[in-house]
Structures are given as C-alpha cells and as structure tokens.
Amino acid sequence: MPIPVIIDCDPGHDDVFALWLAAGHPSLDLVAVTTVGGNVPLEHTTRNARIALSVAGVTDVPVAAGAAGPLVRPLQTAEWIHGENGLGGPVLPEPTVPLDPRTATELIADVLEASAEPVAIVATGPITNIAILLRDRPELAGRIREIVWMGGSTERGNATPYAEFNALVDPRPSTSS
Template structure:
C-alpha cells in the first residue's frame, strides 16, 4: 500500500521536480500540498504548486500557507529559481483553484484524522508546521514523521553555516525540532552528493518532449546560477531527496542524534547536528542523512518520471559509463 504523505513546499524549481516525483511515485499517495513563503512569495509558491499539479495531470488539493516567517523579514531566491519561481518561463495559469481553508488548518485537520500513518514531507521553511504545532500540538503529534529537506552538517548555502530553508525561518525550525515527532533531516551534506547535468535534461527532452521540455526549461536559470556561484555544471535536486527517502528510506544512511537550531547571532539558521554524540544528555530528535546511494537516487528520479522509457534510460546509463 502506498505511503500517505502531505507535502509542504515553496515552489521553487527543485520543489517542482520533487512534487512531480511524489505524484508519479507508485510508493506514495499525496493527500494534499501546502505552500509557504520561501523561494518566492506566497502568491507565487501557491500558484506554482497548482501549475505543477496540473502539469502532472492530477487534482491534488493545494492549500495556501504562511506569507512570512515568524520573526524574520521576507526573503526570496529569485536569482536561483527565477523571479516567478519556475525559472522565469511562462506557464499558463492553473485552472484549479486553491482550497478555501488555510494550510495550517488543513495540517491540523489532517493530523486529527490521522492514526499515525501520514508522513509530512517538508521542502521549504518550516513556518506552516511550526504554526500548526503551536495551534494544536495534539493533532500534529498524530503524524507518523517529518521528512525535511533542510539544514546540513557543517555546510551552508545562504551563510557559511546555514542552509536556506532553515535560515529563512529559524524560529519555526527550532519549534519543529523541539516537538516530539520523529524527524529525518536531509541537509546539504546529503543533497550535494547528487547532481543533475545538462545532459540529463537533454535526455529528458528526448524521451518525453512535453514533461522533459518543461523540466529542462525551468532548470535553466538554476543551472546557470550553479555555474556562476559554484562552477558546477548542473544543479542539485535538493528537494527530490526528501521525496525519494519517503518512498525508499534505504536510499540514505542516517545518524540518530540531537539537532539544535541556532536563532541568534553569526550562526543564525544553522542546524547543529551532534553526529559524534558529544551531548549525551540531550534528547536525540533527528535521523540526520549522511550518505546517499546516489546512483539509486538518480534511478528513482528517471524511472519514476519516465517509467515507460527504462530501456532508453539503461542505454543512457551505459553512455555515461554507469
């Protein structure tokens, strides 16, 4: 039976890929999608989520979430994701409407109805989850787990030590990590172990002219940004790792440890993961991703999105020497 999941996201190019993977995955049953301010503002993240659901040929309900962090000013990353969050390309407005209740109310409502079988996959700042926890901790405790793309062990991408999602709203991240719900944290140290290259997107175009072209186009700005900032020829599909781990936890080796979120000073937004168990007295609150089976993760991406083209993918892998 597929795993029931709710996706909280801020689309965002990598969110778009991750949402498509979740919808197409036979291992997952996406019950709903909640949006939050992050990569771009809440109006755009919500509309983008609707567009991606429509692109997948689905009608999964989308719920509009928090428009700003708990305390920090608004911030977006249009230089990576394009000013509209989808690489700057024009995508027709979705015909599907956003749901009438808020994201936080939906999260609480779904939690109340859950019997410990629903997983929360978080791909953006944790504002919605934190607000829902504050409003109804009993309902939120009914979820099975949180699988969160965010943070990192000894690495940052918005400051030397802080990853974007947790830096945007560290107060929210702190509330979530202090809550008594199992968390798997998939940070930059894990996501950086895989890259999608321009060749990968060209292959997608060849096997699926519609979906492949869409993915190639929205990732162009992202690929250009990675080359400009990191001299990397390609892009890191950060959020897709959270979806992949929800479908197959064996893709990542983790360390069960304490994670603290810094909310002050120079390290604001940092996820401090005690992978060496120096703080023995502190509660272990997170399974922190350390090692990714990168080849199987790439297989998951391609064979989930383009399941009818396994033979072509096998040929492409041989071309790459895999």
C-alpha cells in the same frame, strides 16, 4: 500500502520536481499540498504548486496557501536563483487545480484528523507552516508519522557557510545567556 504524505513547499524548481515525484511514486499517497513563502513570495509559491500539479494531471489533491513569511522576521527570498516568479524562464500555463479555501495549517490539521493512519509531512521549504501547526494544535503531533525536512547540510550551507536556505529563512532567533 502507500504512505499518506503532505508536501509543504515553496516551489521553485526543486520543489516542483518533489511534487511530481511524490505524486507519481507508488509507495506514496499524496493527500495534500501546502505552500509557504520562501524561494519567492507566497502568491508565487502557491501558484507554482497549482501549476505543477496541473501540468502533471494531478487534480484530486487539495492545495492550500500558508504562512507568507517567517514567524518573527521579514521574508528573505531567492529570486536571484529561482527568478521573480520562482520558476523563472518558461512561460507558465494557468493552473487548473483550484486553491483550497482553508489555510495550510487548517488543511494539514483536517488531513491528520481524518486519516486512518499517521501522515508523513515532507517539508521542502521553510518549516513555518509546521511550526504554526504544532504551536496551535499540539494534540495533533501524534498523528504525524514523521517530518522530513529539506533544511540542512552535512558539510556546508547553500545560503551562508553554515546555513541551508530553508533553515536560514525561518530560524527562531535564539537568545544567549
């Protein structure tokens, strides 16, 4: 039986491939896509997710926009890698997949509450939407099968010597005693 999955992303190039792989993998049931400001501002990441699903012919998965930036500091983007719109280079078609009127955290909460089984969350961008969900709706934590986050490295970071970009964008600053 396929695992129900929510992809929480900030499409750039890498996340578009993640969406396509999740939508086409027989072991996964892509039930929702949520977006976050990260590689580029939220308006672009949301449009890019809708375009990626449109191009793949995936029209039955809701897409909702989430946090425009980190919890406690300004958004740091990566246009120098992904281009101004996050998918720099090709002329992009207009998306045919509509934008869901709910916020990302509302959509995630609704999916978790409606699912007959726990849902996996795959976060391929800053994890801000998931932090907001767990802060505001902690009772839903048990409805999450697992959270898989593209947010680390075993040797070195891609944004600083130690930080991977997604972890760098929205770390909750720690205080030292």
